[in-house]
Amino acid sequence: MNWSFLILILAATFGGGLIPMTVKRLHPNLPIYLLAFTGAFLFGITIMHLLPEVYHELGHTAGVYILLGFFLQVFLQQLSHGMEHGHTHLPPADGHHHHISITPLLAGLSIHAFMEGIPLGLNFGDRSALPSLAFGVAAHKVPEALTLMTVMMHAHQPKARLWRILGLFSLVTPLAAVLAGQLGHYSETVTASLVYLTxxxxxxxxxxxxxxxxxxxxxxxxxxxxxxxxxAAGIVLAFLTLIFE
Structure with missing residues (x-):
C-alpha cells in the first residue's frame, strides 16, 4: 500500500470541498471544465490501464462484471442525483425555502467513493496501473467534493456539520483502499475477489x-x-501516465 497515494486522494477531496466554502464567487463554468478534464483523464486511465488488467485476469467474464458495475452506478445516482458527474439540482433562488434531503445524497456518493478506493488495494500486474489510477481518482475527487459541498451549503447545513461532512467524506476512499489492501493481504479469498470488484x-x-x-x-x-x-488535456494527461511503465 502506497500511503502517499492515499494522502494525495485525501488532500484532493478536502481541497475540492474547500473551494465552495472559501470562494464567495465561483465562476459558474469552472466546475464544468474541471469535470470535463477529470472525466476525460479518468476515462483514458480506465481504457488504457484498468480494462487490460481485468480482461487479462478474468477473460471474457470481465465484461459481465463491467456491465453490472455500469448499471450499479445507474442505481447509485438515483440516490446521489448524479453528483459524481457534476449534477447539483439546486433549487431556484426565488427566496423560498426548499428542502434538500441530504441523507440519500450522502449515502449514494459515499458508496461510490468507497467503490473508488477498492481497486487501489489490488496488486496490479501492470506497474503503471496503480499510480495512474491514484492520480485519476484524486483528480476526480476535486469536482466531486466541490459539488457535494455546494449542495450541502444550499441545504443550509451548519458550519460545523459542513466541516464534519467534508472530513468524513475525504476519508471514505482512502479507508476503502486500506481495507481492500489489508484484508487482501491476509485473505486469499479477498485477494481473488478484488479483481471482480475492480x-x-x-x-x-x-x-x-x-x-x-x-x-x-x-x-x-x-x-x-x-x-x-x-x-483533450485530460486525454493527453492519461497518455502521459504510460511513462510509469
Whole structure:
C-alpha cells in the first residue's frame, strides 16, 4: 500500500470541498471544465490501464462484471442525483425555502467513493496501473467534493456539520483502499475477489466519464471550445501516465 497515494486522494477531496466554502464567487463554468478534464483523464486511465488488467485476469467474464458495475452506478445516482458527474439540482433562488434531503445524497456518493478506493488495494500486474489510477481518482475527487459541498451549503447545513461532512467524506476512499489492501493481504479469498470488484468499479467509471462527456456542459450541453480543450488535456494527461511503465 502506497500511503502517499492515499494522502494525495485525501488532500484532493478536502481541497475540492474547500473551494465552495472559501470562494464567495465561483465562476459558474469552472466546475464544468474541471469535470470535463477529470472525466476525460479518468476515462483514458480506465481504457488504457484498468480494462487490460481485468480482461487479462478474468477473460471474457470481465465484461459481465463491467456491465453490472455500469448499471450499479445507474442505481447509485438515483440516490446521489448524479453528483459524481457534476449534477447539483439546486433549487431556484426565488427566496423560498426548499428542502434538500441530504441523507440519500450522502449515502449514494459515499458508496461510490468507497467503490473508488477498492481497486487501489489490488496488486496490479501492470506497474503503471496503480499510480495512474491514484492520480485519476484524486483528480476526480476535486469536482466531486466541490459539488457535494455546494449542495450541502444550499441545504443550509451548519458550519460545523459542513466541516464534519467534508472530513468524513475525504476519508471514505482512502479507508476503502486500506481495507481492500489489508484484508487482501491476509485473505486469499479477498485477494481473488478484488479483481471482480475492480471490474465493477470500471463499469461505474465508464458510466460517470461518458455521462460527463454528454451532459456536463453549458446551456443545451454544447461542446464549447474550452470544454473540448479540457477533454483533450485530460486525454493527453492519461497518455502521459504510460511513462510509469
Amino acid at each position: 471490474a465493477l468499479v470500471i463499469g461505474a467509471f465508464v458510466h460517470i466519464s461518458t455521462t460527463i462527456f454528454y451532459e456536463s456542459g453549458t446551456r443545451h450541453h454544447e461542446l464549447s471550445k474550452r470544454k473540448i480543450l479540457a477533454f
